[in-house]
Each structure stands twice: as structure tokens, then as C-alpha cells.
Amino acid sequence: MYTLNIDTQAFIKQHWQQKPLVIKQAFIDFEDPIAADELAGLACEEEISSRVVVTKGDDWDVVQGPFEDYDQFGEDNWQLLVQAVNHWYPDSQALVEAFRFLPDWRFDDLMASFATPGGGVGPHIDNYDVFIIQGDGERRWKVGDKGQHKRRGDNPNSPLVDDFEPIIDVVLQKGDVLYIPPGYPHCGETLSLALSYSIGFRAPSQQELLTELADSLIDSNQGHKRFNSVDEPATPGMISQSHQQGIMDLLTQLAQDPASYQTMLGKLLSQNRFELDICEGEEPLTADELLEAIEQGAIIQRIGGLKVLQLENDNEQRLFINGEVYTFANVTNDMLQLLANQVRITPEEASVFTANAAALDILTGLLNQGLFYLAEDDCE
Known part of the structure; x- marks a missing residue:
């Protein structure tokens, strides 16, 4: 330590x-x-x-x-x-x-x-x-x-x-x-x-944010609002200051709407610049096998460098893991916080998942993707 x-x-x-x-x-x-x-x-x-x-x-x-x-x-x-x-x-x-x-x-x-x-x-x-x-x-x-x-x-x-x-x-x-x-x-x-x-x-640059926001809006088919005005410049070749500001205000509106930026931010901020050491097993694990491993004292360990993030005031039950969105149905916020904050999940902590079939399936999937792995408790 x-x-x-x-x-x-x-x-x-x-x-x-x-x-x-x-x-x-x-x-x-x-x-x-x-x-x-x-x-x-x-x-x-x-x-x-x-x-x-x-x-x-x-x-x-x-x-x-x-x-x-x-x-x-x-x-x-x-x-x-x-x-x-x-x-x-x-x-x-x-x-x-x-x-x-x-x-x-x-x-x-x-x-x-x-x-x-x-x-x-x-x-x-x-x-x-x-x-x-x-x-x-x-x-x-x-x-x-x-x-x-x-x-x-x-x-x-x-x-x-x-x-x-x-x-x-x-x-x-x-x-x-x-x-x-x-x-x-x-x-x-x-x-x-x-x-x-x-x-x-690190924190993302303006370039990175705008690039990711544009890609996200295209993927989700959002961001179609266009500029309109009630006044026009006196000369045809002029872009007035009010028009300049009004056009850029379209971006400000997106930045003030969580529905427009939250998914993009979660995916961007959970990504890694460097390759991860993905730990896939030879054979896929079943939920029953995971249950048995937990009962026998296995630790659920996050691979090194993996980011598991939660958005404050998110209106969905989800986590952002390595640039992807994972939606959890019918889980408590305590479960999401446990996955987001604990690098090692003990058998006692994992018990909150064993009573929730949907959450257990997602946890099993994360293990099979090699983002988590089963480890022994080296403190014993």
C-alpha cells in the first residue's frame, strides 16, 4: 500500500x-x-x-x-x-x-x-x-x-x-x-x-470536445436546429455581429442541454489513450459459474487502467466503461457506485449483484469481455 x-x-x-x-x-x-x-x-x-x-x-x-x-x-x-x-x-x-x-x-x-x-x-x-x-x-x-x-x-x-x-x-x-x-x-x-x-x-481540449460532439450528434441524429433571425444587415456582404453570435449560440444551447452532451462526455472521458491488457478467458463464463466463484471467495478485479464512470444527475441507469455505454435495468444507485468506485469488489460487496439477475448478467458480460477478471483475495 x-x-x-x-x-x-x-x-x-x-x-x-x-x-x-x-x-x-x-x-x-x-x-x-x-x-x-x-x-x-x-x-x-x-x-x-x-x-x-x-x-x-x-x-x-x-x-x-x-x-x-x-x-x-x-x-x-x-x-x-x-x-x-x-x-x-x-x-x-x-x-x-x-x-x-x-x-x-x-x-x-x-x-x-x-x-x-x-x-x-x-x-x-x-x-x-x-x-x-x-x-x-x-x-x-x-x-x-x-x-x-x-x-x-x-x-x-x-x-x-x-x-x-x-x-x-x-x-x-x-x-x-x-x-x-x-x-x-x-x-x-x-x-x-x-x-x-x-x-x-488530463482534460479534453476544445478541439476534442467539438469533434466528439459532432460525431455524437450524427450518430444520434440530433443537432438539426438552424439559426433564424428577425433582423438583417443593411448590406448584403456583411455578417452582422448579432448573426455571428446567434449562430454560435446554437452550440451554447447544445452545451446547456444534458441530453445533447452527456452520452458523448461519458464515452469520451472513459476512453484510454493507451492499449489495455484485455483479460479474456478461454471459455465464456456463465452467470451460475460467476455465482459459484463469488460464493467460494473470488474477488472481481478491474483490469489495470480501465475507467468505469458514472454521470451525476444522469436520467438513465448506466455506466460508461472504456468508451462504451452499459445500461443497467432495475439496479440501485449503490450498485452503480460500487462498480464505478471500487477497483476490487469483494464477495461480500458482490452479493448485491447476486440477487439481481439482470445486473449479474451484465457483470458476467464484463468478465467475458476481459474488462474484469476473477482473482484470489491476497489478503488472506
Whole structure:
């Protein structure tokens, strides 16, 4: 178990999405959730997103995985980064759990890195919130203030920026955490062989929202209302300000109508950027077999990275799971909350489903789709 040594509500009020923060010994007696050789092994897999960043003076080369070996990179000045480790390495889920004081819809992934002395990715700006957790070894981090920072090589699409004046300059040691909100330039330098972890939280952009909303309206055959007016401009070639605003108000009306956007939001926010480790069994499970497994003490476990979300004030009994809608007939809100909030459902908790045939069928279907799996209680 990992327990953050901070007042989470005070953090949200004073720092979240506002300003960076160094939390020394945020985790007391921190233990790395994954070893360096295990991380290197994950980066050998085709379906797992990984890369090596090689430091070359004031420049950086990026080599995309998978990797067969690492001898080519030498003994210093490189860093291995593996995305979505929580999808593929169940033991890392406990570290993710420590940050669930923030909503699941924001959570992106747990990235793990192994770095040699001098390794880093260069000064850059992220468009998401990130918590950097130091494991074995030491890394020096510099964080600059928000502002107009020149992009490296004058490339407006590059995340890299020119050097900046730091407002934070700190050496992170095992168990330390550095929080960086979007827009703050930062740069890490490895001082000794090091393992570190980045937990990212994202929100959709306006582009993403409009794209998803348009697709949703087409799929549901909604959004046919057109602009009409009671006044016209004096000249035929003019689009008046009132017409401009009236046309754009059509979008505002959609944004104020839950029936127009809720399904789209639920599907969008429950999707993952990275591939999931789907856990389908060899033979489909029946509802009776699930009942028997629960009676024998099986845990119903969510696969790593899976998002199970519920909309507040939803007028339907449904959940959004991995970009899909799951409607539950004749279930209580407690059942929906249990699935949305619990990564592990104990036999005692699962008993609320066993008395509801429809809910049990849906739960059986989720297991057969490989989104959940049956596990033993490792606390016994």
C-alpha cells in the first residue's frame, strides 16, 4: 500500500492546477512498484508504448520501442520511459490508488522510467498535470514559472523549450514527489541510476470536445436546429455581429442541454489513450459459474487502467466503461457506485449483484469481455 503523506484537500485548494509543489517524503519508506529489469522487459513488448531518450549535449534523440536490448545506449546519458505501466503490471496499481483523491476521468496513466546518470528528456512544457514520484536513485528537477517560453528550434509544435529561470531547483530522493500543473516548464537531470514514476491527469481540449460532439450528434441524429433571425444587415456582404453570435449560440444551447452532451462526455472521458491488457478467458463464463466463484471467495478485479464512470444527475441507469455505454435495468444507485468506485469488489460487496439477475448478467458480460477478471483475495 502507498499512502500520500499530505492533506489532499488542502493540496486541491492551494496547489492543484495553480502552482507547482515539492513534497519531501510524500511516501514514507517508499518501495519501487517495479524493478528496472522488469520495466526493461515491458519495453520489449510490441503492444506497450515505450521510448528511449538519449541526451546529446544540448539536444535529445528519441528512439521508439520495442527494444531487444539496451547495450547500444551505453552506461550514461539515456532514459527509458514506458507508458501505461499500470495497464500491464498489476503490482503498480497500488501506487495509482494513492492518487484517487482526484477523479478517475482525469487520470491518464502511470509512466515509469529508468534513467542513467545524465539522462533526461530536456526542458519542456506539458499540457496536463503531473506528479513525479522518485524511486531508487536521485534526480535533479528544475521548474520555471508560467509565461511566454520560446520553443526549441522555433518549432511551435515542439514540447521542448529553451532554458528557463527556475523557481524550483530540487534534488528528489526516494519517496519525494514533485507536482507540476500544466504550462510550467520543467527539466529533470539524473544524478545516479534512478527509477521514477509520472502520474498524469488530463482534460479534453476544445478541439476534442467539438469533434466528439459532432460525431455524437450524427450518430444520434440530433443537432438539426438552424439559426433564424428577425433582423438583417443593411448590406448584403456583411455578417452582422448579432448573426455571428446567434449562430454560435446554437452550440451554447447544445452545451446547456444534458441530453445533447452527456452520452458523448461519458464515452469520451472513459476512453484510454493507451492499449489495455484485455483479460479474456478461454471459455465464456456463465452467470451460475460467476455465482459459484463469488460464493467460494473470488474477488472481481478491474483490469489495470480501465475507467468505469458514472454521470451525476444522469436520467438513465448506466455506466460508461472504456468508451462504451452499459445500461443497467432495475439496479440501485449503490450498485452503480460500487462498480464505478471500487477497483476490487469483494464477495461480500458482490452479493448485491447476486440477487439481481439482470445486473449479474451484465457483470458476467464484463468478465467475458476481459474488462474484469476473477482473482484470489491476497489478503488472506
